[in-house]
Amino acid sequence: MVDVALILGPNLPGTLATRLLEWMNDPDLSNRFLASAGAILQLGVTATALVSWYAVERLGGATLAALRGRGHRFRNDRGLRVAAAGVVVFICATVFSGIGLLAAWSVAGPWQFPDLLPQELTLRTWQNALPRMGTALTTTLAAGILSTMIAVFLTIGCLERETQTGRNGGQNALLLLYLPLMVPQIAFLFGLQLLFIGSGSSDRFAALVLVHLVFVLPYVFLSLSDAWRHLDRRYDLLSAALGRSRLSALLAIRLPMLTRAILTAFAVGFAVSVGQYLPTVLIGEGRLQTITTEAVALASGGNRRVIGVYALLQTLLPFIAFAVASFVPALFYRNRRAMQV
């Protein structure tokens, strides 16, 4: 995660990922070889981490199975439960107080050290920042909506094909789909960047949408496929037996019944697109700004008020998408009890 390192420790010696980014963007082209070698190293590091995680998981599973086999029930696990809940509460509290603090800064007037609250609240920061965010906001929305729409269409196409043939793509197809999530971004984004340059296309925005799609698609597929496969297949059989074509069954039965799942998958995809930092920076070559790239760029600067505005907006966009995903079906199917959650 390059963006995290950039925000938390801008002055510290960079992590491998941030160094890779520096080498890649270095005017001295010979550093690109260094970057390529580094990307392979990063891949190895990630693979090691994945394998270790998997080993720990297997070990944990085997231990639990053995304990279960011996009849242990662990009924006195109250302390453990409280501790686990405590950790979650602590993490949530940290995140929400962070957002709260940013919100406070974004509307703060003068706010000096010993004061608990700002002396006055003002919308000046928002009024100054918003007009300047126009382009970044448009790029964020357009790239997010376009890449997610393409992803949702592709996912529905794949799943519908699966419904028709009764066969899915198998483990290998799934692996291919999730590969971009497992391989570190930094290890293959340079390749995508080279591909884009090599294609001779100058449509940077189209490239941005496609690169976002690489990361949005797996999440959309992951989010939608379970709901899709769990919808009773007899609805499809029934509608065919009633003389309706596959297309008609898809449009009149499957899609409406899955409205909520599709909108949720859309919200997930949109949130992923909004959050993309490195792909946006590399493919946009610094000429395409989104709310996220602006927020990361501002983070190392000192203006907490402006950072607050950007960070809030960055949080707000996915929130709006999720809100739409839960309110629209609720409103639309308010008279259909079986369609409620």
Added chain:
Amino acid sequence: MTNESSATGLMLTGIEIRLHDRQLITLSSHVPPARVLTVMGPSGSGKSTLLAYIGGFLDPVFQAQGRITIGGDDLTGIAPEERRTGILFQDPLLFPHMSVGANVAFAVPAGISGRKERQRIAAEALTEVELDGFADRDPATLSGGQKARVALTRVLVSRPRLLLLDEPFSKLDMALRQQMRQLVFAKARNANLPVILVTHDEADAEAAGGETHRIEGSLG
């Protein structure tokens, strides 16, 4: 059986369904219009695969052969949506996002394209099962018996050429079960439909009153 009688009704010739090396069903039978063929077997015996084969949606893991003709027309190998085989499952499977009326109107054959006309046909069909005025209701608010009647109406409105029943009474309570049996068989007789009923309930077979084909489940 004369040539004339075999041209009407449902003819199953040399049906054979296997899963890998295991033979599930072998069956040849003639079901005249308004008659019921009951297929009995324990769960796991693969009796539902027979309905899937006739309906044209048998899972490709099964190997099946045999000819299906209805009124002299060969159904074997044509698309499920072209076969017009009405089917009722254990659950009513009403489309939860549609009103009761829309559920039935969805099944009105494509030849009738006017929206108003389709709604009128649906409302009229609902009246025939004593559900007049139910067209605008949410299916989720109906009782079990009402749902079963809507499901039956939906199938009949699609003007099927035969009726496949996949244990449609097994989830109803005793009193309701008896009522639904009578209603379904009466409607099928009125519409002159050949029926295949798959069940493990002897009472179903008795009520159906036709020929019974028993299959032995290897899973017992």
